[in-house]
Amino acid sequence: MEDTKTASILLLGDPGCGKSTLLSRLSQGQHAPKGSAPLPKLHDLDQPFIFDISMYNRPYRFEFYDTSSPENYTLLQPDFVILCFDVTDRRSLINVPQVWRKDVTRNYKKDGDDPPLMMLGLKRDARVEEEGVIYPQEGYRIAQEMRCDRYAECSAVTGELVSEVFEDIARTAAKTKTDAGGLTQGGCMVM
Template identity: 55%
Template sequence: MADAPEVSILLLGDSDVGKSTFLSRISKGSDGHASTDAMKVLRDGDQPFVFEIKFYNRPYRFEFYDTASPQNWKMLSPKIIVLCYDISSRLSLINIQRFWSKEVKRTFSGAESSDGSDIPILLLGLKRDLRSETDLNGIIYPQEAYRIAQELRCDKYMECSAVTGELVREVFEDMCKSAAMSTTEKGGLSEGGCVVM
């Protein structure tokens, strides 16, 4: 797309929380209930994963970066950061609190988007399909994750399942809208604190 601003979106979180599966799902499309075998396999060497979309009657080129290795992302200049965790793994959410959010603050402290505001940070719960009533020990429910998102001063809390496609399109659109807003004078930060998608 001609004259489309390039907007970098950085997905961070532990290995195996579902970041690559999420990106594979959106590269395939979120309609239907296809198995993960039918999805295009995205590899780290293919990065950035590029999606060209039109929002607000303007074309955008969204470049998604997915990594669990701090050495790979500290040189990037993202417009938004998405902290990802596995809804069925309490440890992955604890690592968001104890490691990832601190690394983001340390790396991007004072970093600003093009309009001079702070970089929006979103919290994304993946593997929503694994939330079940039978295993209560490790499962994270939305109200707990939303509370943690507020404590971390995230702009939004979202969750989806890449395997079933549940809420994938909505999460993808919300991420892209936040990223598109980060290129405007208003910026991509939510007004009034953390919101739930």
């Protein structure tokens, strides 16, 4: 059996944007009932949140770190960074390029380059059609402007698109362990 490849994944975003809820949903596994049972509470001291899976006929370990204060994680050199925002909170979207993207460039460069980036809209189930609502097209446009490799949205509370987002995260994180790396050729991909 081949050695397990380990990839560290850092979730950055404003407090309350849904990062911990997403990890809680993922911790219940793929076959957990969606939306019916309360999600378990995760604690910062339990980090990293570890997911062992098999892909491409090889075992992988994904270590997720969840933070809204990168100064506590500047020693971490993540293989993949996910910039999270709440689709119902315009301030959290504004902070992605103004705060979190800049923190990636300042703190997490590897060999002179930023790690692969994904922009992830959370709380998709709470989006209400009204003035000022953040539509996926706007999030995708901002992800492209920041040169993110991926863009996706999901709802951890209902489970909507969580499996698909996790698969996309896993594929990208696994690619960071290859010679080619996890950076997308040709621009931002929508999941």
